[in-house]
Amino acid sequence: MPSSPSSSAQAAREALAARLQHLRRDAGLTGKELSDQCGWHPAKTTRIQRAKITPSDADIRAWCAACNADNQVPDLIATARAVDSMYLEWRRLHSDGMKRVQEDWYMLHQQAGMCRTYVSNVVPGFFQTPAYATALMQSITDFQGTPNDVTDAVAARIARSRFLYEGVHRFVVLLEEWVLRSRIGGPETMAGQLRHLLTVMPLPSVSLGIIPFTAQRAVWPLEAFYAFDDRILVETLTAEINVAQPRELADYRKAFAALSEMAVYGDQARTLISSAIDALN
Template sequence: MAAIRTSGVSSLHEARLALGKRLRELRRQADLSGRELAESLSWPPSKVSKLENGRQSPTDEDIRVWARATASEREADSLLASLHTLAVQNVEWQRQLRGGLRSHQTEIAALDASTRLFRAFECTFVPGLLQTAEYARARFAQSVTVLKVRGDVTDAVRARVQRQEILYRPDKRFHFVLTESALRYRLCPPEVMLGQLDRLISLSGLPNVKFGIIGFETAYAVAPTHGFWLLDDERVMVETFSAELNLAGPQEIELYRTIFDSMATAASYGRQAREIIKRVVDDLSVEPLPEGKTE
């Protein structure tokens, strides 16, 4: 999992808005106005408005009494799961990376150890578990620049490379799907990317690794809006510039599983995937070397 991600995924406020929208739907299905619901619960009318418009997070008890008042008790567990996800999904990067980049890699390694099936979709860059040391260094350098965190890049690179030993464990399974754009974005010098592409070809041959690429010519059933990791069927991880979102609601996990399956179906594997990589290699290889470098 990368140290930083460019994406337009929902922020904590947007997730709160989604929960509020669902509460509003239940109230309207019960044919209650906001004032009527507030009176039945002995709440000030403003509380209903704040909850429905994402300006206030409900408590567990708020969810339970709302469900009872709108005759939708069957929805209570799902609503509570969404509420509890809100409490953990938005971990600020500045706080998470306070101990340095290497510390975060160590935390992720602990999560890796408890996961059996890793499914990752990436549309912007190469996943951390597949990165060369040089590519990882470029990614971490950007994190230091953007987030103004401690610049322990060398230690972080070493920790990331050590994490990659998990790829060779027979009890772990990995399914990576990348877009061709992730192989072409200029996020590092061409010579670094050439080494990275060579590593992808090598890792794609591991028996417990399934590696697919969605070529530019492929028609998408679902737009590749942002990357994400699906860990077993228990957690979805999405990283934005400012936060790491950890989604654990059953409906969210099912949604991302469906999206991943769509991306995986669109991808090319084996020889066809290697042909796409080689096409990118050929395009990079014809570019002039940096000044002062020779073949």
């Protein structure tokens, strides 16, 4: 797994590496001795201990066997899998198409009472129209070169919108004004998407704020992130990052609060959306 830009993932990987290193030292083994017993090159031991790679299940079993610490295997494997899930490359997630990931997001929304969302790139999935979602997901599939299941993936994504109308779910969304002006699909697709935003704004489950171009920036434009109750997911160009470190969780919450103060709501937000629709003509 490549080095993650998220300090949460890297900190967790380093903690796992430290535990393995302590096991080796407690067993009185040098790095070369452990490598010989595990049957791999000493460079691999070095990379694991420096948190450059996350060990596989088989690596952990071999390491613990060499250190006479088989009782540590279940916990270490669970820890390694948790680390691996913090940083997930899109190409890996989309290796069999996009539908499965959309179904996972459906479950997240189904289970969460509150979803706080900040987007600086595209309209969030639960607000998307089928035409907008199709244009967006087709471009992502083409860029990544992953299997094309866009039709099924779009259906799975649009299914999330039911939670806008059902149950006690709450969606607090912040959009940069640039999202309204960035054309995904043709003018008709974009106009339909913007009109849909006007439709969902009055829903009791929705709070939609738009950060104008002219807003005095207390927080610079950030990567898109989604806060589900006490869990935060960040979307970068190449990966989905699960933020787990308490300090980082606090930073994202602080950023969301500051971004909320920069946004406009109600009639002012509707004016910005209507202006974007007019600009398409």
